[in-house]
Amino acid sequence: MQSKPSDTAGAFSGWTTRRWLRTGVLTTLAVLAVLGSLGGWATWRTSQLTADLVDRRSPALVQALRVEQGLVNQETGIRGYGLSGRTDFLQPYAQGVRDEQAALGRLRTLVADDDRAGADLAEVERLAEDWQRRVARPVAAASAEEAVRLATQRARDGKGAFDALRSAMSRQQSHLQSENAAGVHDLRQAVALRNWTFAGIAVVIVLVAALVFEGLRRGITGPLSRLSADARDVAGGRFDHALTGTGPADLRRLAEDVESMRLRLVKELQFSEESRTLLDEQAEDLRRSNTELEQFAYVASHDLQEPLRKVSSFTQLLQRRYGGQLDDRADQYIAFAVDGANRMQTLINDLLAFSRVGRVHNDHRSVDLESVFGRTLDDLGVAVEETGAEITHDPLPTVVGDATQLGILWQNLLSNAIKFRSPDHPPHVHVSASEDDGTWEFAVSDNGIGIAPEFREKVFVIFQRLHTKDAYPGTGIGLAMCKKVVEFHGGRIRIDPDYKLGTRVIFTLPASAADTASGQRPEPPLTVPSPGRPESPEGTTQP
Structure with a gap:
């Protein structure tokens, strides 16, 4: 009783x-x-x-x-x-x-x-x-x-x-x-x-x-203080500490709900811990696999250079020695072999350069983009003169990054803008720069053939070509290389969908501490005209 x-x-x-x-x-x-x-x-x-x-x-x-x-x-x-x-x-x-x-x-x-x-x-x-x-x-x-x-x-x-x-x-x-x-x-x-x-x-x-x-x-x-103390113990890491409720019925139900939540959190934490362990193992496997793949790409490209040079050299010897002495079909076969060997060597060199991004060249420091851009224009001087291209740019800032990779970025963007030009007029390329909240945004605009909307993401995938090698030479690795360089520097790259006069490639790079503190802004654009060619309207970079 x-x-x-x-x-x-x-x-x-x-x-x-x-x-x-x-x-x-x-x-x-x-x-x-x-x-x-x-x-x-x-x-x-x-x-x-x-x-x-x-x-x-x-x-x-x-x-x-x-x-x-x-x-x-x-x-x-x-x-x-x-x-x-x-x-x-x-x-x-x-x-x-x-x-x-x-x-x-x-x-x-x-x-x-x-x-x-x-x-x-x-x-x-x-x-x-x-x-x-x-x-x-x-x-x-x-x-x-x-x-x-x-x-x-x-x-x-x-x-x-x-x-x-x-x-x-x-x-x-x-x-x-x-x-x-x-x-x-x-x-x-x-x-x-x-x-x-x-x-x-x-x-x-x-x-x-x-x-x-x-x-x-x-x-x-009193019950709320005890419940709060128990909750703080659980929040502090004592997940095995059970919560008990006292006082009125609703406070006891609240304690039961919190205890149920604690048990659910314990289960979720156990599951998360198991998942984290599995992810760590998978991440380690992925890092090891990536390392092996990078080593494979590097070694394979080097190992392929020697036999490929022999094939290319001997096919060129055949072409020089026996060209015109055989029938037309034999000359055609020899030309196919020479062209394939040359394209294979170009592809291997591009693949080797792609694998080196973030691995070989990884020296982050303040880089004067004005100087890097000038050296790139010097390297492209022959193509600029042959096509009559006009390249203008805003004053370029100093950013934090690797000078070699940024040079590769400018070379690929400008060479694409020149290569994928319109047959009706000479190429006109303009590079703009603007700074906003510690980030520089660059836009490379040309007046070339443009990119269809359905291919604006595809062009950044390695080996993805939109044209045949007869129409436009190349390996389809240029914009993929640009994407890898930009993302390695913590930026983003995309095709401007609102630009209709050609192609405009927009990418971002982090500003240096000096630029952010001084509030640097671009001055009026500088012009590098090609000799003996009239000026033409602005355009954008072409993949």
Whole structure:
């Protein structure tokens, strides 16, 4: 049989954070409402007693004393007038009558709801009226001689009536003083009750705040802190550390979800580790294979040079010695052999140069492209003069790279632009350069035959030719060599699809630190015209 605490824990185990918070807030509001009601009642009770004491009981006692004072003044004035006959004694009497009437009017209003005080006031008024009727008014209305006689005759009755009146006023004031003292006592009790009530409210609020804080710590912040610490342990590399949830049901579900994610990550990491190990093995095999292929290409090209030179030399000897002595078919066969040997030697040399990119020539330093471009133009001087080509260029910057490979890049791009020229006009090639955010972008534009859109990617593949060797000589390795050089330097190369006047090859190279810091920009283009040829419109490089 389960214990009671377990039953209680089981009963609340399904409560979520929202439900705990809602229940806690409602309970707190209910307690505060009760305490607020008690505090409001205590404050209202204190205010009522204060108002009764200040507005009724104390003023009633004051007015009763004023009534007594007014009657005493009347008695003093009547007695003086009756003894001396002097009319100036009637002034205190008249003032006492006015003060008495004013005080009685206010006192009637103040004791209207108090039966005993009303009875006392009625007794005082009755005795005062009796004294005034029997003594005060007759004496005050008589002449001086008559007043003395009446005062003497009625001295005994007047004294008895006024003593009875004085006794009634004393009883009235005593009753009012006792009521006032009782009101003060009630007010003190009410103030004490109010103070204790508000002290209790403060204590309860402090207890509620402490309970709320402790409840939040145990039910929310504590479980979240533990879950956060466990998550940080897992994030720090302890993937075998299990996450356990405590607190409300939704936090426990959150911990279960995080634990499920951790298990999934562990599985993924195990799979990734296995995949990484496999990739490392494959990468190592690939590096070894690439090394072997590079060595094979290098050795094969060198080993093929000697027999190929013999074949080429002997076929050329046959052509020189026996040319014209055999029939036409034999001369044709010999010409085929010579041409094939020459093309094979060219192909091997190009393949050897292609394999050397990034392997033999790998000396990165600041390279003045203006100087490299000038040497390339000198190397192409014969082709420029024969075709009447005009080559212009913007001022070229200094970049970081290998000077030999960059020379190969310019030579292939410019020779392609000259070779694939239009038959209708001489070639015009322009090289532009612009720098943007640490990268130089170059564009080699010509006015040649252009490249069809479907071949703009194919031209960068090695040995891919778009024309027959009879139409345009070459091995189809030029733009593939350019692509390899540019990518080795961390740039990109492409054919501009929007250029319609020929071909435009665009490639990028990283700028040197000096160019980037100084913000170098190109100056107006320089022109290298061919001798004896007219200028022609701009064009682009041709594959």
